[in-house]
Ligand SMILES: [Mg+2]
C-alpha cells in the first residue's frame with residue numbers, strides 16, 4: 001500500500017517556537033516528526049510514500065531524499081501555488097491506483113495500521129477516518145456515527161455552539177480509495193489549480209454516500225500544532241506512552257461505573273438536565289488518561305428496556321457527560337452500556353430487551369467485550385463503582401476492584417471517591 005503525507009503546511013502556531021524549520025522537521029525526541037511517521041509506516045510494510053511539500057520544501061526533500069536512508073521509497077509533489085490541503089491529491093491521481101493512507105505531517109501517532117486497514121476493507125469504505133475522543137474537542141469538528149460506524153454527521157466548531165456533543169474527533173489519519181477522488185466535484189478537481197480542502201470538498205460531500213466510516217480507537221494520535229501540545233507530545237514520547245497505546249500491545253484499563261461514581265446518583269437519569277458530575281471526577285479521569293490506563297465506562301441502563309428512555313436520549317445524556325469532562329481535558333476511551341432488564345410485564349417495555357443477558361452487572365459481559373475489542377489485560381485492570389454489582393462484575397472478569405463508599409463486598413480497596421482512587425491507588429502502584 002501507498003501512503004500520502006501532506007507536509008506543505010506552514011504551521012503558524014507552533015512555528016514561532018521553531019522559526020527556521022518547516023513543521024515536518026520539528027524534532028520530537030531528537031528526530032523530525034515526519035521521520036517518526038515514516039518509521040511507523042515502514043513498520044507496517046508501507047514503503048511507497050508520496051510527500052506533498054510546499055513551505056520550505058528544499059529543506060524537507062534534502063533531509064529525506066529518495067527515502068533509501070530510511071528503508072522506503074519517497075517521491076515528492078512540490079506545490080508551487082497553494083492548492084488547499086488536498087488539491088495535490090488530484091495532481092497525483094494517476095499514481096494512486098489502490099487504497100492508500102493519507103496523513104498529516106504534524107501528528108505523532110502509533111496505530112496498528114493492519115487493524116485499521118482490516119476495518120476499512122470490511123466496511124468497503126470509500127474513506128475511513130481514524131477517530132477518537134481527545135482532550136480538546138471544543139476546538140475541533142466532531143463526528144457523529146450511525147450504528148454501523150458510518151459517519152452520519154459532521155458538526156463543525158461553529159455549528160456546535162454551546163450544545164452537548166459526544167467527544168469523537170477526526171484525528172487526521174485516513175484510508176482512502178482512489179475512487180473517492182473521482183466522485184467529487186469534477187469541475188473543481190480537473191482545474192489547473194485545484195484548491196481543495198480535504199474535509200469540506202472531499203469527505204463531507206462523500207458522507208452522503210454512506211461509505212465514509214469512522215474507525216474509533218484509543219490509540220495515540222496527537223497533533224503538535226501548539227506549544228502546549230508540543231510539550232505534551234514530547235513528554236508522552238519520552239515516557240513511552242505513545243508506543244504503549246498501540247493496540248497490538250496489551251492494554252490496562254480502569255472500568256468505571258457511571259451513576260454514583262461519575263455523576264450524582266438521582267435514581268435513573270432520564271434527561272441531560274439530571275446529569276451532574278461529582279466533584280473531582282474530571283480531574284480524576286484526566287489523571288487516568290495521562291496514566292496510560294484506558295478509561296472505559298460500563299453502565300447498566302435498564303431504563304431502555306423499560307421504555308423509559310430511548311437510545312437517542314441515552315446518547316444525549318452521554319453527550320452531556322462527554323462535554324462536561326472535555327471542559328477539563330478529560331475523556332472516556334470507550335463507553336459500554338447494558339440496555340437489558342430481566343423482569344417482564346411492565347407497561348411500555350421493549351420485549352426484546354427484557355432478557356437475561358450476559359452484560360448486565362454483576363455479570364462481567366461488558367468488561368469481557370471491552371477486553372476483546374481493545375486487547376485489555378483484565379488481570380492488570382481495575383473496576384471501580386459504588387455498588388456490590390460493580391465489585392462482583394469486576395471480580396468475575398478477573399480485575400482488581402475498588403468500592404466507592406462503605407460495605408464489605410470482597411473488594412480489594414475502598415475509597416471515598418474517584419479522585420481518591422486516582423491519587424492514592426492508581427498512582428501509588
Ligand atoms: Mg453506580
Ligand SMILES: [Zn+2]
Pocket residue numbers: 338339340357358359360
Ligand atoms: Zn445486557
